[in-house]
Amino acid sequence: MSIQNVSKNSLPADVKEIVRQMKDRHSRGIVYPGLHWGVYGNEGGSGSQRLPPARGNQQYYEGRIGETVSGEPGSYRVVLLIDDNTHHVISGYYTRTHYRDFFNFEE
Numbered sequence: 674m675s676i677q678n679v680s681k682n683s684l685p686a687d688v689k690e691i692v693r694q695m696k697d698r699h700s701r702g703i704v705y706p707g708l709h710w711g712v713y714g715n716e717g718g719s720g721s722q723r724l725p726p727a728r729g730n731q732q733y734y735e736g737r738i739g740e741t742v743s744g745e746p747g748s749y750r751v752v753l754l755i756d757d758n759t760h761h762v763i764s765g766y767y768t769r770t771h772y773r774d775f776f777n778f779e780e
Contacts, residue, residue: 676722681765681778688767691736691751699734699753700760711735713752721772730758 681689713733717723727733731754738749748771754763766775 676775676777679776679778684767684778687738688751691738695736695753696762699755722775724766727754730756732757
């Protein structure tokens with residue numbers, strides 16, 4: 674398990690779009706309704722990689738990217754660390770392995 678640093682420009686187009694949607698929703702005070710958005714617990718269970726701890730008014734939010742052939746959520750996720758007071762995105766993470774490994778991209 675690891676966290677690798679990457680440029681946001683190198684992310685796939687669908688990942689960039691989810692990041693855009695998550696930032697837009699959060700800046701408008703929308704708390705990620707539905708299956709594809711939500712608070713990320715960062716608990717590290719079931720082999721998941723733990724991200725750096727959130728502080729103060731910071732919270733991790735996740736967005737799911739794509740679905741399997743059967744319509745289930747796939748293993749691709751975006752996780753953003755956001756300051757809930759300022760709506761500022763502090764850092765962003767992308768995983769293709771359902772939280773086992775992450776790519777960190779700067780906002």
